Amino acid sequence: MNVAIEIVGKGILVPGAISVATLFxxxxxxxxxxxxxxxxxxxxxxxxxAGYLLLPDWAALVPKRHWHWxxxxxxxxxxxxxxxxxxxxxxxxxxxxWLLAAFVSAWLLVPAWANLHPPRPxxxxxxxxxxxxxxxxxxxxxxxxxxxxxxxxxxYASACVALLIAASISVTYAQAxxxxxxxxxxxxxxxxxxxxASARGLGLVYSVVVGGWAFIGCxxxxxxxxxxxxxxxAPLGVWCCVWGPLSRLRGRGAWxxxxxxxxxxxxxxxxxxxxxxx
Amino acid sequence: MRVAFGLMAVxxxxxxxxxxxxxxxxxxxxxxxxxxxxxGSNAAGSTATGSNATTDENSSGGAAAANAAxxxxxVAKLTPENTKIQFVGTHAGGDPNPRTGGFExxxxxxxxxxxxxxxxxxxxxxxxxxxWTQHGRLTQHLNSPDFFDTRExxxxxxxxxxxxxxxxxxxxxxxxxxxxxEATKEIQFPATVTIDDAGLALRATFTIDRTEFGxxxxxxxxxxxxxxxxxxxxxxxxxxxxxxxRGGGFDxxxxxxxxxxxxxxKLAGDEIPERMRQDMEAxxxxxxxxxxxxxxxxxxxxxxxxxxxxxGPGAGGSPGAAGRAGAAGAAQDRPGDGGAxxxxxxxxGD
Numbered sequence: 001m002n003v004a005i006e007i008v009g010k011g012i013l014v015p016g017a018i019s020v021a022t023l024f025x026x027x028x029x030x031x032x033x034x035x036x037x038x039x040x041x042x043x044x045x046x047x048x049x050a051g052y053l054l055l056p057d058w059a060a061l062v063p064k065r066h067w068h069w070x071x072x073x074x075x076x077x078x079x080x081x082x083x084x085x086x087x088x089x090x091x092x093x094x095x096x097x098w099l100l101a102a103f104v105s106a107w108l109l110v111p112a113w114a115n116l117h118p119p120r121p122x123x124x125x126x127x128x129x130x131x132x133x134x135x136x137x138x139x140x141x142x143x144x145x146x147x148x149x150x151x152x153x154x155x156y157a158s159a160c161v162a163l164l165i166a167a168s169i170s171v172t173y174a175q176a177x178x179x180x181x182x183x184x185x186x187x188x189x190x191x192x193x194x195x196x197a198s199a200r201g202l203g204l205v206y207s208v209v210v211g212g213w214a215f216i217g218c219x220x221x222x223x224x225x226x227x228x229x230x231x232x233x234a235p236l237g238v239w240c241c242v243w244g245p246l247s248r249l250r251g252r253g254a255w256x257x258x259x260x261x262x263x264x265x266x267x268x269x270x271x272x273x274x275x276x277x278x
Numbered sequence: 279m280r281v282a283f284g285l286m287a288v289x290x291x292x293x294x295x296x297x298x299x300x301x302x303x304x305x306x307x308x309x310x311x312x313x314x315x316x317x318g319s320n321a322a323g324s325t326a327t328g329s330n331a332t333t334d335e336n337s338s339g340g341a342a343a344a345n346a347a348x349x350x351x352x353v354a355k356l357t358p359e360n361t362k363i364q365f366v367g368t369h370a371g372g373d374p375n376p377r378t379g380g381f382e383x384x385x386x387x388x389x390x391x392x393x394x395x396x397x398x399x400x401x402x403x404x405x406x407x408x409x410w411t412q413h414g415r416l417t418q419h420l421n422s423p424d425f426f427d428t429r430e431x432x433x434x435x436x437x438x439x440x441x442x443x444x445x446x447x448x449x450x451x452x453x454x455x456x457x458x459x460e461a462t463k464e465i466q467f468p469a470t471v472t473i474d475d476a477g478l479a480l481r482a483t484f485t486i487d488r489t490e491f492g493x494x495x496x497x498x499x500x501x502x503x504x505x506x507x508x509x510x511x512x513x514x515x516x517x518x519x520x521x522x523x524r525g526g527g528f529d530x531x532x533x534x535x536x537x538x539x540x541x542x543x544k545l546a547g548d549e550i551p552e553r554m555r556q557d558m559e560a561x562x563x564x565x566x567x568x569x570x571x572x573x574x575x576x577x578x579x580x581x582x583x584x585x586x587x588x589x590g591p592g593a594g595g596s597p598g599a600a601g602r603a604g605a606a607g608a609a610q611d612r613p614g615d616g617g618a619x620x621x622x623x624x625x626x627g628d
Contacts, residue, residue: 065430111429113429113430114432115407115429115432168415168418169418169422170419170422170423170424171424171495171496172422172423172424172495173422173423220421220422220423220429221418221421221422222407222418222421276414276415276521277414277415277417277418277521
């Protein structure tokens with residue numbers, strides 16, 4: 001099948017639809033408090049897993065390569081992300097749980113290549129920190145801005161990561177990374193039509209799946225494409241309208257500023273990734 | 279929004295990775311030309327896919343001996359100093375836009391029979407991440423999991439299992455196991471071998487089907503057959519980068535100026551690229567033994583080349599035989615001559 005058709009059909013439309021359907025279904029099936037924490041994260045994880053299963057056989061279910069773990073890390077991150085937000089769990093316990101999740105993800109996502117630079121232990125440490133900080137910084141935003149307002153930059157950023165991987169690293173990797181973007185887009189669309197939607201619980205799954213794919217793409221070239229890590233972190237630009245002098249902005253003004261900041265970060269990331277290769 | 283996102287993704291993915299920007303090489307119309315360009319020979323190369331190899335007695339061209347591998351105790355060590363391994367891939371569809379690449383690091387051995395006159399075995403191990411092309415981004419893409427996946431498979435090997443003389447003039451048929459990515463396949467190809475006091479020289483040009491080795495991504499963008507050239511007797515020297523400020527390309531005026539060391543507006547003696555020297559009769563129309571700017575430009579136009587900053591030679595030319603010859607030359611550049619020597623339409627072996 002033509003790669004483009006395969007990507008659009010199996011990589012974008014199907015995961016996007018599954019994400020929307022899962023979000024609506026869980027909001028109906030679960031109690032409001034539970035669905036607030038689980039629905040979005042579960043929708044993203046389910047859509048990602050479904051899309052991954054539709055990939056050709058090079059996307060193995062029995063992991064042979066570092067990135068094959070993403071299909072297992074996505075639901076695990078969705079679960080732990082939501083559990084960490086449960087009532088009665090202290091912040092320290094939540095951070096510890098997420099730090100552990102980030103470490104295990106990093107352990108599995110960092111390959112054992114002999115020519116990996118920096119070496120694997122250093123990469124594990126760096127990736128653990130990156131995933132944890134990304135999740136920890138994103139999650140509080142869900143309580144401060146509307147779900148659609150947060151899901152929009154998450155979608156832009158995940159789409160940007162997929163596109164940059166496709167354009168600069170590998171179409172093979174991009175076929176998997178674009179699924180995460182489609183899953184985010186599905187959630188965003190559903191959130192636009194659901195007044196009671198919530199983006200809580202998404203921080204860790206976004207961090208592990210989108211941040212994870214950014215890392216996978218980043219380390220593939222001999223000169224790491226660090227711009228991908230910047231692209232995945234771009235949604236943190238929303239903080240500019242939550243904290244600091246710009247937090248006084250409201251409504252469309254706030255939306256315009258935070259969108260501009262996120263897009264500016266994505267543009268910078270694209271410039272970094274697409275810089276000429278010597 | 280979803281439609282827009284989809285279109286964005288598809289647009290990017292379609293243009294991804296293996297960009298179709300013009301190369302220094304021209305655009306040959308068929309795979310035969312690509313094989314020719316890879317080998318620098320006058321014939322169309324052979325197919326070495328599994329056990330269905332077809333051979334063409336002309337396909338190997340003459341074995342180069344300029345830098346023959348010295349033989350000691352019946353064994354010639356193959357190193358980048360005396361051997362080159364190159365490949366040419368083409369895009370699928372109407373615009374093949376061939377890309378030449380090769381490997382900078384490898385080791386190997388060629389063993390001779392006790393009499394020291396017959397090739398007995400050949401083996402080589404290639405460090406795949408030493409891959410080079412004329413385009414930095416293409417090199418990066420070929421290293422990726424879409425093609426050589428050099429992170430996961432840092433080496434490729436060839437081990438001959440049978441070498442049979444097929445003629446009295448150094449013609450052999452080499453059979454052996456090629457391991458690339460996860461697959462090991464038997465391939466067979468013709469080779470021309472010269473063994474003399476200087477050492478061993480060999481030239482083999484053939485094609486393999488990349489999908490047989492699991493390199494099966496982007497088949498709608500890149501042709502499956504890949505032309506390979508192995509030359510023992512020539513040093514490995516990657517072709518100069520074609521990534522220019524405006525996407526690369528061959529500028530004949532700049533090249534002429536660069537070669538014209540005396541600044542007299544003519545190329546004479548050593549200023550003339552080696553392969554142009556071989557074709558002086560055709561180029562030097564006034565017969566003064568030098569190449570004027572006009573003669574140089576005429577030569578460039580014959581091969582449709584020389585759009586500064588744009589396509590390479592032939593890019594804007596007709597797809598005729600001359601253009602193809604230019605393509606062959608450009609794709610089979612000998613670094614010592616500089617890329618433009620090929621752009622001038624001269625060919626290795628011509």
